Amino acid sequence: MRDRGFLHQCTGIVDLDAKLMEKDNDEGGDVVSAYLGFDATADSLHVGSLLQIMILRHLQKSGHRPIVLIGGGTSKVGDPTGKDESRKLLDDEGVERNIAGISKVFKTFLDFENDDDDNSAKNAAIMVNNNDWLSELNYLEFLRDYGTQFSINRMLSFESVKQRLTREAPFSFLEFNYMILQAYDFLELYRRHNTTLQLGGSDQWGNMVSGTELGRRCDGAQLFALTAPLITKSDGTKMGKTAGGAIWLNVDKLSEYDYWQFWRNTSDEDVIKFLKLFTELSLEEINKLEKMEGSAINQAKIILADEATAMLHGKECLVQINETVQNMFEGAGESTDGLPRIFVETSxxxxxxxxxxxxxxxxxxxxxxxxxxxxxxxGGAKVGDEKITDEMAALKIEDFDGKTEIVLRAGKKRAGVVELK
Incomplete structure (x- = not known):
């Protein structure tokens, strides 16, 4: 994980490394249960969350147990980390709708089924919702039992809090409670599922350390926190964001073809880093690709796009995607099945x-x-192979000339279909 670029900070890293390796010792140590939290702030996750999902996938393939924590409770509070203003509060219906949307993707990357034929296969992933325990808390009892375990002085020293205060941005008491609830999640998961490791992004470090300390103070538990770096592209922009919007993981929000194109359009400077983080190619194979120069680096980009897309959407979709790309850019045929499509009436x-x-x-x-x-x-817009020269030009029924669809092109790598109903 270190060599692939996933490791940023870790509490007790020597002890954690030994604990994770115990499973392969002659004595046969316990499977380590580790969790990652995902708040239901949208009805789909985007590529910015993929790094964390890949960590869970690697963890499971190494024989340990991934726990996906859906923040059904904390989504009602809103994580203030990295925000200049309060998040829009969601009602119960909105949270449930978003939970249904984001839950789909985890079953693609993780194995949630136990292997009944192998008694040692106890690392099946599980998905839990912190609303199950947070909604049942009695406020006065919670304050009495756990309020004494948190220092306001310490909480004010966390970077996410300092940034809001420095910018004089409104910071509600509701949001201030978020780090307490996140820490309590860790304690609750330790008690329910013997979870000893929390994973997350580097911006969550303070909240995660609070969880390890709460476990030690309340239950004498040795808990660990491990963060991955926040990934940005070589141009400094956030991973998962493009000029056209977020790169969603749900196919109903972004087609397989557009997802593939996102990875294919990776910059030369990022392609090797992304191969290490977002594919399961061996480091030996990636090191060979790293030696490519000039236009040959495009082959590494295609491999990245194929591997990342197959992992999310399945290998079957690559046939249509590659045919579409070949047809569009090499003039070999006219299939448009993989392109985004809209329908228009003759009227x-x-x-x-x-x-x-x-x-x-x-x-x-x-x-x-x-x-x-x-x-x-x-000059970057085309209808078929002809440039559109007038900004106010319009598509008319006669442009179809007996056909049922027309291809519009934006630059060299993006296209879509207008089809008559």
Whole structure:
């Protein structure tokens, strides 16, 4: 994990390393249960969460037990970490809807089934919801039992708190409680599932250390916290964010083709780092790819895109994606099955037709009409193989010329289909 770039900070790293290795000793040590928390702030996770999911996957493949903690309770409070203002509070219905959306992806990356034929296979993943215990807390009892374990002086020293106070941004008492609830989650998971390791991003370090200390003070437990670095791209932007919006993990929010293209468009500077973090290629194989130079590095990008997409969406989708890419950029055929698609009525295209800028926006080939017009003005927009030269130009019914669909292209690597109903 260190060699792949997952390790940032860790409490008691020597003891934790020994504990994780016990399973392979002659004495046969216990399986280590480790958890990661995911608040239900949206109805899908995006690529920014993928690093943490990969850590759970590696943990399980090493014989240990991953626990996915869904923050059904903490989502109602809102994590203040890295925020200049309070998160929008969600109602119960919104939280449940988001939980249903984000839960799907974990079953793709983790094995939640025990192997009944192998008594040693006790590392099946489990998914839990902290609303199960947080919603049952009695406020006065909770304050009495655990309030004395937290120092306000210490809490004010955490970076996430200091940033909000330095910027004089509003910081509600509700949000201030978040770190206490996160620490209590760790104690509760230790008691329920013998969980001894919490995993998370480096921005969660203070909250995670509070959890290890609460376990020690209340139950005399030796608990560990291990953080991974926050991953940014070589241009300094956050992982998972693009000009076109978030790179969602749910297929109903982002197609397999667009997901593949995200990885294919990785910069030369990032491709080796991303191969280590987001694929299961061996380090030996990746080291060979690292020696590629010039245009040959594009082959490494294709391998990254294939491996990352297959892990999320299955290998079967690669056939259609690769055919689509070949058809689009090498002129070998006309299949458009893998492209994003919108449908229009004949009546929409009669008279003045429907402006290309609107169509590019609907196909998510641009994030605004203004951007679509800039694309056209810069010569990067095409209908079929012909450039669109007029920013106010529109698609009309006669442009179909007996066909049922037309391909719109944005630059060299993105395209979408307008199909007649």
């Amino acid at each position: 929409d295209l009669e008279g003045d037709g429907k402006r290309f800028a609107d169509l590019f926006l609907e196909l998510e080939l641009s994030k605004s009409k203004k951007e679509a017009r800039r694309l056209i003005a810069g």
